Amino acid sequence: MASSLIPAGDFRTSYAVDTTIFPTVTSRNFAIAGVVLCALAPFALNDYWMSMLIAIGIYGIAALGLNVLLGFTGQISIGHAAFFLFGAFTSAYLSSKMGVPAFFAIPLSGLVTALVGLIFGLPAARLKGLYLAIATLAAQYILLDFFARAEWFSGGSVPASAEPFSIFGYTFTGDHQYFYVVLAYVVVSFLLVTNMMRTRDGRALIAVRDHYLSAEIMGINLTYYRTLSFGIAAFFAGIGGALYAHYQLVVSYEGFGIERSVLFLAMVIIGGLGSVMGTLMGTAFVVLLPEAMEWLSAALRGGVIDQTLGLKNNITFVREIAIGVIIIAFLVFEPDGLAHRWHQIKAYWKFYPFSH
Amino acid sequence: MKITTLLGSAALALVLGASGAFAQSAIRIGHLADYSGGTSDVGTPYGQAVADTFAWINKNGGINGTKVDIETVDYGYQVPRAIAQYKKWTGSDKVAAIMGWGTADTEALTGFVAQDKIPFLSASYAGQLTDPTGAAGKAKAAPYNFFYGPSYSDALRAELTWAAEDWKAKGKSGAPKFVHMGANHPYPNAPKAAGEALAKELGFEVLPPLVFALTPGDYSAQCLSLKSSGANYAYLGNTAASNISVIKACKTAGVDVQFLGNVWGMDENAAKAAGDSADGVVFPLRTPVAWGGSAPGMKMVQEISKISDPSGNVYRPVHYIAGVCSAMYMKEALEWAAKNGGVSGENVKKAFYQKKDWVPAGLEGVCNPSTWTDKDHRGTLTVDLYRSKVSGATDGDLNDLMKKGTIKLEKVKTIQLPRKAEWLGW
CATH class of the missing domain: 3.40.50.2300 (Response regulator)
Incomplete structure (x- = not known):
């Protein structure tokens, strides 16, 4: 798809040029402009919008990990929320109980979560498809039960507290400042994964996804790459969780059940399997959809439709149903995800007015 | 333009x-x-x-x-x-x-x-x-x-204080057995440590906690464990729907135990849903009157x-x-x-x-x-302890059931806990 956008006469004469991160100069400029624009956002937006952007960033990093697993390696995990929470608790524990500054605690908890992910990824070496799904479901329940029992680690019924993020004695407080921490991690994470996909390891993951038997015949160690993919997925989930912990300053395992794991799957599928950029779009969609529905239901409340139908408090049920319907409609009409639609929009303007 | x-x-x-x-x-x-x-x-x-x-x-x-x-x-x-x-x-x-x-x-x-x-x-x-x-x-x-x-903890402390008196008033001998029941979740677990600590202090024998999920389900197994453990007082830490499943299953299993509810775990609607199995459950109110x-x-x-x-x-x-x-x-x-x-x-x-x-x-x-x-x-x-009284079939409207007195909330006792510094924060 992307290759169709490269202008005629633009030939690649070396491998280095062929594997560049951004296929065209314009796409690179757009990416840089996007980051600059985000960096300026705190000057224009209020707390509410900053918290939305922070949520998209934090969940986007975690969803990126899941996309490496699901979209690039073709493995499934329905325990992603548990890894996210593990990262959050680890960072909270490191920062408040061990005195590790949040600056170091965040990457460290990514690594610790990656180790845990490797352990739970072991069944992936032997299992595929639905069987693997059930095995990862076990991870979700085992980890949540661990959090409930390990009071030294998670605080048990008392939420764990995390220290605020600070660097060189300067503490990042409030959404407007913390946003820059998240933005830095988003940029680094997305560049890392895009970069990984052009290395031998990245291509090996894709080979495992596309045809594992052929990949094995080509000399790719299936067990190694499948487990590695779990480790990478857990690493990013851990980073996302750690960022969440230092944003909220408290971590509770309330609300991190199976439904949150499914939400991560929704982000990846809606964004586009195997698309780095799509992950961010899918996350934005999943984070903003309930909010958009909330604005809509707030506008409806007390209006003509509300009064004629006598909705009152039931308006929230309508809101929840609408969210479900939109997701179903989305999957029916846009099965390849937002990334695919984005490419089509780009292609349309590229060939305008001769597109069909 | x-x-x-x-x-x-x-x-x-x-x-x-x-x-x-x-x-x-x-x-x-x-x-x-x-x-x-x-x-x-x-x-x-x-x-x-x-x-x-x-x-x-x-x-x-x-x-x-x-x-x-x-x-x-x-x-x-x-x-x-x-x-x-x-x-x-x-x-x-x-x-x-x-x-x-x-x-x-x-x-x-x-x-x-x-x-x-x-x-x-x-x-x-x-x-x-x-x-x-x-x-x-x-x-x-x-x-x-x-x-x-x-607080959740103080409500349970009050219930245990009452339970210790109740045990004596009934003239029973030996140490009463107390068990904490609930899901492995922050909400049911919140008063667990406080409850078990005070129970020991008051001379209860504290049994290992029994786990049941926050959602309604089949909890016959938990009731059989409860029966075989010989518990006398059981604290239900979950919310109403799940607690109802347990007290119903335990009624069927013929468990003789005094259930102690929590503040969100029992109310008029729950008593209506549980029917006669809710009869006798003691639970705290936040107000002196219903x-x-x-x-x-x-x-x-x-x-x-x-x-x-x-x-x-x-x-x-x-x-x-x-x-x-x-x-x-x-x-x-x-x-x-x-x-x-x-x-x-x-x-x-x-x-x-x-x-x-x-x-x-x-x-x-x-x-x-x-x-x-x-x-x-x-x-x-101050904790006002009430007991739910169910004296018949609980089909129909809650308004009527309360009016007819099929479901009644009966005051048991008002417990005034001491403001102990060591009880602060848990």
């Missing part, structure tokens, strides 16, 4: 600015409710009470003549929703205070409310919220969290109830009355703050420390006298 757009946006800005100015003359507060989520069974009466009370306040002169602009949002017990809504309330035009709801939103927002200095009056009664300085060392300081009523009970303040509660039920016929469960009390404490705190430097979060917090044995005006006998200090947010240590 451009000029019209500019003029249009300028006009819009003026209108928005003007409405903003109007909004500031009213006192803005937020209200998180759960009418549609996992805790909606008890969240609906409580949330309705808060909404009704503020509507009633606005009808009757507001806060020193100023109206309260309360925004009620049904967040469906979803943490991300609660956070987004909170950011909306603190984004541009900060709210003076928030009437919160359950464990999910209260825990997720503890860090934020302390940072933004916004008093958060929750209906989550976890012990760690009572420690505003963090001196107890059980959790991080929660300086802006408040709630009306005994709906229609004889207290001077009950008249005002019934007036408030007419806001959403003009007929005045609807029976309101215990959570409604607790909601009215919580909202009225907030009202009087806002009043004090308005008179003493304006309704900022810090002033509203200070307002909670002004009175000793505080009962909102007009609610005498309905709300237990409460005292908050800057070192101790345990408002009240």
